[in-house]
Amino acid sequence: MSRPRALEKIRVVDFSWVRAGPWATRWLGAFGAEVIKIEWPENERGRLPSTTTPQNLEVNLNTSGNFNDTNVNKKSLSLNVRSAKGLEIAKRLIAVSDIVIENFSSRVLHRWGLGYQELCKIKPDIVYVSMSGYGHTGRNHHYTSFGPVAQAASGLTYLSGLPDKPPAGWGWSYMDDTGGMYGAMCALTGLYHRNMTGQGQHIDLSQMVASVPLNGPGLLDFTVNGRGSRRPGYPPGNRAHWPGTPLVNNYRGPTVVPHNAYRTHPGEYNDWCVIVCHSDEEWERLVQVMGTPSWATSPKFTTVAGRLQHQQELDEQIEAWSMTLGKYELTERCQAAGVRALPVQSAEDRVERDPQLRHREMYLEMEHPALGRRKVQNAPFKLSKTPASNHLPSPLIGQHTREIVEGLLGYSREDLRAGFADGTFWPVKRARFPYMEEMLR
Amino acid sequence: MSDAQSLSGPLAGLRVLELADEKGHFCGKLFGDLGADVVKIEPPGGEPSRRIGPFLDDIPHPERSLSFWYYNTSKRGITLNLETADGRRLFLRLAETADVILETFRPGFLASLGLDYEALRRQSSELIMCALTPFGQTGPWRDYLSSDLLHMAAGGEMASSGYDEADVPNAPPIAPGGGNAWHTACHFAYMAIVAALVYRTVAGQGQYIDAAIHEACALTTEAAIANYVYRGEVVRRQTGRHHAAGPTPRTQFRAKDGTYVCALVAGRLTPKYIGELADLLDTNGMAGDLRDPKYQDPAVIAANTSHIIDDLVANFIASLPAEEVYHAAQQRGFTWGAVRAPEALLNDPHLNDRGFWKEVAHPELGRSFVYPGEAAIYNGSPWRISRRAPLIGEHNVEIFCTELGLSRNELSVLAENRVI
Numbered sequence: 001m002s003r004p005r006a007l008e009k010i011r012v013v014d015f016s017w018v019r020a021g022p023w024a025t026r027w028l029g030a031f032g033a034e035v036i037k038i039e040w041p042e043n044e045r046g047r048l049p050s051t052t053t054p055q056n057l058e059v060n061l062n063t064s065g066n067f068n069d070t071n072v073n074k075k076s077l078s079l080n081v082r083s084a085k086g087l088e089i090a091k092r093l094i095a096v097s098d099i100v101i102e103n104f105s106s107r108v109l110h111r112w113g114l115g116y117q118e119l120c121k122i123k124p125d126i127v128y129v130s131m132s133g134y135g136h137t138g139r140n141h142h143y144t145s146f147g148p149v150a151q152a153a154s155g156l157t158y159l160s161g162l163p164d165k166p167p168a169g170w171g172w173s174y175m176d177d178t179g180g181m182y183g184a185m186c187a188l189t190g191l192y193h194r195n196m197t198g199q200g201q202h203i204d205l206s207q208m209v210a211s212v213p214l215n216g217p218g219l220l221d222f223t224v225n226g227r228g229s230r231r232p233g234y235p236p237g238n239r240a241h242w243p244g245t246p247l248v249n250n251y252r253g254p255t256v257v258p259h260n261a262y263r264t265h266p267g268e269y270n271d272w273c274v275i276v277c278h279s280d281e282e283w284e285r286l287v288q289v290m291g292t293p294s295w296a297t298s299p300k301f302t303t304v305a306g307r308l309q310h311q312q313e314l315d316e317q318i319e320a321w322s323m324t325l326g327k328y329e330l331t332e333r334c335q336a337a338g339v340r341a342l343p344v345q346s347a348e349d350r351v352e353r354d355p356q357l358r359h360r361e362m363y364l365e366m367e368h369p370a371l372g373r374r375k376v377q378n379a380p381f382k383l384s385k386t387p388a389s390n391h392l393p394s395p396l397i398g399q400h401t402r403e404i405v406e407g408l409l410g411y412s413r414e415d416l417r418a419g420f421a422d423g424t425f426w427p428v429k430r431a432r433f434p435y436m437e438e439m440l441r
Numbered sequence: 442m443s444d445a446q447s448l449s450g451p452l453a454g455l456r457v458l459e460l461a462d463e464k465g466h467f468c469g470k471l472f473g474d475l476g477a478d479v480v481k482i483e484p485p486g487g488e489p490s491r492r493i494g495p496f497l498d499d500i501p502h503p504e505r506s507l508s509f510w511y512y513n514t515s516k517r518g519i520t521l522n523l524e525t526a527d528g529r530r531l532f533l534r535l536a537e538t539a540d541v542i543l544e545t546f547r548p549g550f551l552a553s554l555g556l557d558y559e560a561l562r563r564q565s566s567e568l569i570m571c572a573l574t575p576f577g578q579t580g581p582w583r584d585y586l587s588s589d590l591l592h593m594a595a596g597g598e599m600a601s602s603g604y605d606e607a608d609v610p611n612a613p614p615i616a617p618g619g620g621n622a623w624h625t626a627c628h629f630a631y632m633a634i635v636a637a638l639v640y641r642t643v644a645g646q647g648q649y650i651d652a653a654i655h656e657a658c659a660l661t662t663e664a665a666i667a668n669y670v671y672r673g674e675v676v677r678r679q680t681g682r683h684h685a686a687g688p689t690p691r692t693q694f695r696a697k698d699g700t701y702v703c704a705l706v707a708g709r710l711t712p713k714y715i716g717e718l719a720d721l722l723d724t725n726g727m728a729g730d731l732r733d734p735k736y737q738d739p740a741v742i743a744a745n746t747s748h749i750i751d752d753l754v755a756n757f758i759a760s761l762p763a764e765e766v767y768h769a770a771q772q773r774g775f776t777w778g779a780v781r782a783p784e785a786l787l788n789d790p791h792l793n794d795r796g797f798w799k800e801v802a803h804p805e806l807g808r809s810f811v812y813p814g815e816a817a818i819y820n821g822s823p824w825r826i827s828r829r830a831p832l833i834g835e836h837n838v839e840i841f842c843t844e845l846g847l848s849r850n851e852l853s854v855l856a857e858n859r860v861i
Contacts, residue, residue: 006640019663065672068667068671139791140771146776157703158783167681171662171679174661178625182628191639195643196454203817203820213814217508218783220507220510229782238615238616260613272594276591342595343594346665356581356582357655360577
């Protein structure tokens, strides 16, 4: 690649595992940082257990599809940091790096002798981002979280669902994705500050705490107006307002009708479209797209107040129409007329059918040594000078151990062999992958 | 730390011009709260997003939108009509002072005014300009209209979220609330802009960023894409827990107070875990048969998974308020959480220990209000709200007169002519 990279010559020591931390460092890698992922097969969480290994492959440390997508643009160093020798090697690596990032429980790095004060002795201007569940500060710092728990305890889960039903929540670890975003944002912000001032710092990110500001307007409704969100009609499903409940804003934008998901032809599991009209003009355009049926021209629907009052009937009528069209055809007809509509898209829809994502090259194939040619998710932004790109497939575990230990840190081939023999670079009793034998020749 | 107040934020010294509506104002807030001088440029009369509720005391007014308040902290505000020649002239002068311009206009709008990146970089090669739009600057959907709900649909959030058939028959896919399509896009846009800023510290050059909300949302469904790409599976929606290709054990249980607890149990049931679970359930005398030695056999555990989860764990949680279950479980190392309403967080002492809640003064009202604070604690350069959202044109004098040197009389003429 001849294009310059935004994070050229930046090195990241990545102790992170599972999802949130690796999702953060994936983006630092996409911007061109050298991300060195430190792993140990005996307590690996991210590669295994795998529910995304292709049906025709054996499940092992190198065949998780989700790991591949989460860990592109990185190198892997297998290293037993819990041994004295391994810790020494980690310190030598930190000494020549810019960023340390991890998502362990709050006291783990400190126990290893790699707390912020120690890191500063090794590299005075280090940018250290800790991504723990509850943060390193505060009485519950030792609590643990995965995405769903952070979402529950922060109030995010409660935002999702139908009134008088259990919370529907988020069907995935939104706060592993978003926690990962914050990890990358903190690392970049710390790096910018370091470049401007020469000062590093410790950034104490908490997955649970980072969820709370995502409820801003709802929280202000409580702190300013005293109105809580445990109230009739909240959360209002996909609507802006639930019929028959107090008419207050529900924190997704303007209170308008229609604002809902409607079934489309042929009525299978993901055959839905959402339609929203932000004004009477947009509603009039929708009426035209629907062919100006007599029900739709009734005066009770011509104003937002009327549509709010008769929302249930309106939604039923719209769905009777939407059921006659496929979700993409409905989208095109509505958008051509200036009506807000988009299909509910499954993963298959996004990868195979979404013309916009195809045009923007959201999913490009990359070759992975164990998984073969696979589509990998790309960046949602295009930088004119330093584009973010996927340039390395996810590493096999320990794939870059020799390159890093010898090439970067200056150890000898003998040191490498000794480290494999004494359990520093791979557990003595664990079978080695063929590429490790190759490394030791 | 007492000296934290005297430290400036990590982005101190940076000037950001924000031309953003509800799609991008959270990105501007992140820059402002992290120390940048963010100048929000609104059309005369104020940004239309000031009309989004809820409102202070439920009295609708452009200065009383709590949504606007929240998303526009730590910014200064000016008004400027870019569709006038004087407005464009002043904007060009402001752009010369800017490190970053963030805009959310429809593609082509700024170019139609001669204010696109190509024009602006001629006067400042270090300028970073980010256009954050629903679908980006190119492609067949470029000019499509959108909303938070629309992005949640097309991005895949809705296809993953909803209910088990047994809980809500015929339920639609559900879009989680709170405006998170905008948040997700703003997180990615922030990341791209700061990466460009880091590059500028080294290379001395700015650049243009074309960021798309649709792509940001499409990227934010965890393993759904991997499930399809590697196994051809399309995931199904399940109440309060992960999407999955097939049915999975429940993780959300109703507590005694009628609220819920998220308890991650399935997949973790080892003999050791059973012992710890028995200790937890015994805190309320509800361990049932969990201490039976038969559970030392993983095969017996596997055969009794439904009994353990749907009887023992469910009954234990049903016997206590959700908050008590949450803390009892976490104190014993269980990764469980109470499903709280957002306002319950005001009473969380952990957040208070972190100094999370901030009093923000609204001097024009003679009052202060509590705002949620920062996602992370920076020990060398604090992330903090520096001021409430600007009133309409609040900093017109400060910026047009004090900084750009216009006289008060010139400002009056500009106001009369709807330029500001």
